[in-house]
Amino acid sequence: MTNLLSRLFGRARKGSGATAKDRLRFVLQHDRINLPPERMEEMKREILAVIVKYLVVDKDRVEIDLEQRDRTHSKLVAEIPVAINTPSSAHNEGAKPALAGEEAQAKAANNGADAEENEADAKPAEKQKPQAAKDEKAEEREKDKPPEESKSKAD
Amino acid sequence: MGGKVVTISSGKGGVGKTTATANLGISLASLGKKVVVIDADIGLRNLDVIMGLENRIVYDLVDIVEGRSKLRQAMIKHKKFDRLFLIPAAQTRDKMAVSPDDMVKLTDELREDFDYVLIDSPAGIERGFRNALEPADEVLIVTNPEVSSVRDADRIIGLIEAADKGPGRLIINRLKTDLVKKGEMLSSEDVYDILGLTIIGIIPEDELVLSASNSGIPVTLNTQSKAGLAFNNVARRVAGEDVPFMKLDDSPGIFQRLVGLLNGR
Ligand SMILES: Nc1ncnc2c1ncn2[C@@H]1O[C@H](COP(=O)(O)OP(=O)(O)O)[C@@H](O)[C@H]1O
Ligand SMILES: [Mg+2]
Numbered sequence: 001m002t003n004l005l006s007r008l009f010g011r012a013r014k015g016s017g018a019t020a021k022d023r024l025r026f027v028l029q030h031d032r033i034n035l036p037p038e039r040m041e042e043m044k045r046e047i048l049a050v051i052v053k054y055l056v057v058d059k060d061r062v063e064i065d066l067e068q069r070d071r072t073h074s075k076l077v078a079e080i081p082v083a084i085n086t087p088s089s090a091h092n093e094g095a096k097p098a099l100a101g102e103e104a105q106a107k108a109a110n111n112g113a114d115a116e117e118n119e120a121d122a123k124p125a126e127k128q129k130p131q132a133a134k135d136e137k138a139e140e141r142e143k144d145k146p147p148e149e150s151k152s153k154a155d
Numbered sequence: 156m157g158g159k160v161v162t163i164s165s166g167k168g169g170v171g172k173t174t175a176t177a178n179l180g181i182s183l184a185s186l187g188k189k190v191v192v193i194d195a196d197i198g199l200r201n202l203d204v205i206m207g208l209e210n211r212i213v214y215d216l217v218d219i220v221e222g223r224s225k226l227r228q229a230m231i232k233h234k235k236f237d238r239l240f241l242i243p244a245a246q247t248r249d250k251m252a253v254s255p256d257d258m259v260k261l262t263d264e265l266r267e268d269f270d271y272v273l274i275d276s277p278a279g280i281e282r283g284f285r286n287a288l289e290p291a292d293e294v295l296i297v298t299n300p301e302v303s304s305v306r307d308a309d310r311i312i313g314l315i316e317a318a319d320k321g322p323g324r325l326i327i328n329r330l331k332t333d334l335v336k337k338g339e340m341l342s343s344e345d346v347y348d349i350l351g352l353t354i355i356g357i358i359p360e361d362e363l364v365l366s367a368s369n370s371g372i373p374v375t376l377n378t379q380s381k382a383g384l385a386f387n388n389v390a391r392r393v394a395g396e397d398v399p400f401m402k403l404d405d406s407p408g409i410f411q412r413l414v415g416l417l418n419g420r
Contacts, residue, residue: 017345024302070351
């Protein structure tokens with residue numbers, strides 16, 4: 001019976017050829033950027049760890065993936081849903097106390113990302129405006145501190 | 156600049172480089188081209204037996220490079236085609252005996268007298284592969300529709316592009332159409348999707364390839380062989396002819412698309 005069914009639907013069923021294709025795609029993605037899968041996961045965890053210091057993130061819906069157009073063009077695409085102004089955003093403060101050096105580093109990474117985001121937002125950002133404004137304020141608050149900290153670190 | 160240097164490479168061993176080189180050599184010669192095939196797999200000489208020329212060897216590639224033999228002395232003329240010559244690999248030396256520069260010098264000399272210089276590359280990505288790659292005007296990458304072979308092909312495609320010898324074209328060898336139909340083997344379309352290179356040939360699995368290597372008469376001389384016919388088509392495409400892909404009962408749409416791609420080049 002199962003045999004008959006699988007004969008009837010044999011074409012729809014996924015054969016080992018399709019599995020081979022999926023597995024090859026996966027392994028070549030990592031081969032081509034010279035970053036093995038486990039290291040990639042480690043990197044994603046580190047990226048998230050930095051972001052949650054500043055934002056409340058819906059961790060279950062985070063997607064950080066490598067997109068590959070061809071052998072020479074890869075990009076890392078991240079979608080990181082952020083909670084907007086809920087009481088639990090007090091968590092932000094809770095996350096503050098970190099090592100000076102660590103925080104300065106995190107800040108630098110954050111600035112880089114913001115710079116790009118602002119450029120992208122410059123055009124069709126109507127809906128996100130209130131949030132962007134808030135983010136900028138938050139950023140301003142942050143801006144006062146880290147330079148000093150990184151200075152003291154440089155000393 | 157004269158003749159064209161075409162290197163046949165794969166990364167992984169045992170996928171059909173030597174078989175392809177021998178058959179392309181024969182087919183191009185039968186098209187009236189002057190051809191020399193070079194076995195660059197030093198230490199693992201094989202092209203001579205596949206072409207049935209093993210008992211005529213006096214000198215080899217290393218003898219030429221080290222000056223013990225003149226180029227012409229070391230070249231073995233094929234029994235059937237007097238326009239086809241073989242330069243055999245040395246059997247008792249290692250790959251370091253020849254440098255990429257040596258290969259460039261050698262092929263530059265050969266270009267003057269021949270239409271095609273075909274180089275059978277050894278497996279791997281080390282010196283032997285570099286030797287075969289350096290003089291190439293075009294690289295044909297042989298792969299089987301199977302994960303490790305495609306993965307290794309991707310690796311050398313990257314190296315070929317990094318050496319400015321890209322993009323190269325693909326020969327998919329040992330395709331088993333019955334398995335593809337059952338979904339149990341990567342199709343040529345799958346391989347194309349993954350590697351993104353133009354396909355210059357799809358060679359079916361064919362028992363006659365084994366008989367051919369047993370007898371030292373490359374399969375393309377056997378008019379009964381589908382693989383032989385497919386190799387012959389590759390040779391004509393190498394020579395610039397626009398040859399439609401033969402029907403292999405693989406997914407039919409692809410052939411049209413591939414032909415389109417080839418035309419686009
Ligand atoms: N299309 C084919 N059908 C059946 N057997 C093949 C085919 N192509 C190659 N072979 C076999 O595969 C083996 C490896 O081929 P070879 O040309 O020596 O590979 P390589 O030079 O890449 O190591 C040989 O035994 C050869 O007869
Ligand atoms: Mg070989």
